[in-house]
Amino acid sequence: MKQFKKLISDNYKSTVNRGLINGRTTVTDFLVKLDEEVSELNAMYSEDNEREELADVILTILNYATHFNIDIVSAMEDKVLINQQRADLID
Numbered sequence: 001m002k003q004f005k006k007l008i009s010d011n012y013k014s015t016v017n018r019g020l021i022n023g024r025t026t027v028t029d030f031l032v033k034l035d036e037e038v039s040e041l042n043a044m045y046s047e048d049n050e051r052e053e054l055a056d057v058i059l060t061i062l063n064y065a066t067h068f069n070i071d072i073v074s075a076m077e078d079k080v081l082i083n084q085q086r087a088d089l090i091d
Helices: 002-017 027-042 047-067 070-083
Strands: none
Touching: 002 047, 002 070, 027 047, 047 070
């Protein structure tokens, strides 16, 4: 878990250093970027780039969470517990 949190921090810092995130970055900015990354993943015709595009989607979400002080690791742990309790029916 410590390694994952370091990955989250390192990615956020590098994105800020590149000037892609700043104090004026809004939720809408992140959602537009996420839409762009999901569109690129959706358009994949080659598995060679699929890993990179999927990583871009996840890293964008992690940057969003970091920027708005959301403890995403805790949120994911909580959501897994909720999902484990669900009784969804599959037709």
